[in-house]
Amino acid sequence: MPSGAAVIVENRAGEILLLQRGPTAPWHPGRWNLPGGHVEPGETSAQAATRELHEEANLRVLALVPVVRVRTPYGLLDVFYVARWTGRVRVDAYENVAHVWMPPSRLPDMAVMPPQDAVLRRFAAR
Numbered sequence: 001m002p003s004g005a006a007v008i009v010e011n012r013a014g015e016i017l018l019l020q021r022g023p024t025a026p027w028h029p030g031r032w033n034l035p036g037g038h039v040e041p042g043e044t045s046a047q048a049a050t051r052e053l054h055e056e057a058n059l060r061v062l063a064l065v066p067v068v069r070v071r072t073p074y075g076l077l078d079v080f081y082v083a084r085w086t087g088r089v090r091v092d093a094y095e096n097v098a099h100v101w102m103p104p105s106r107l108p109d110m111a112v113m114p115p116q117d118a119v120l121r122r123f124a125a126r
Contacts, residue, residue: 003075005049006036006116008067008123009059010083015101016120017089018110019056022097028113032100034079034120035059045078053082057099058090067123070115079119 009017018032035056039048050061062084070077089099102110104124112120 002039002045002069002078004036004038004072004077005045005052006034006077006079006119007049007053007061007064008034008079008081008120009053009057009085010081011101013101015103016107016123017057018100018102018107018112019091019096020098020100021095021113022093025095030111031113032110033096033113034116036077036079039078046080049078049080053085054087056092056096057087058092059085059087061085068119070119072115077115079116 019035020032021029023029035053036049037052039045046064049064053059053061061082065081067079067081091099107120107124
């Protein structure tokens with residue numbers, strides 16, 4: 001059972017949404033990351049991805065596609081892809097302090113927390 005879920009959100013310009021963790025975030029402060037978080041008891045990883053995207057970025061999923069499952073020091077992480085969503089990005093200000101839409105070619109240059117950095121490098125190379 002996955003312990004976490006993350007979402008690669010792509011806009012119509014082909015850019016990927018990254019959120020920047022705040023300076024007091026419990027882990028990886030200041031690093032960039034995908035929207036996502038823990039899978040709660042009784043929740044699937046897809047449900048967690050949908051919930052976390054709304055909590056952290058104020059976006060609602062219209063279509064969610066599984067991308068990859070990766071092993072992390074914290075457990076399994078399911079990564080999903082979303083190209084169809086509604087809403088306007090608003091960071092939650094609890095964990096994240098900023099957001100950016102980044103072209104895939106620039107993703108490897110960002111200080112993205114592991115293992116999301118490796119997933120995004122593969123995504124950018126597609």
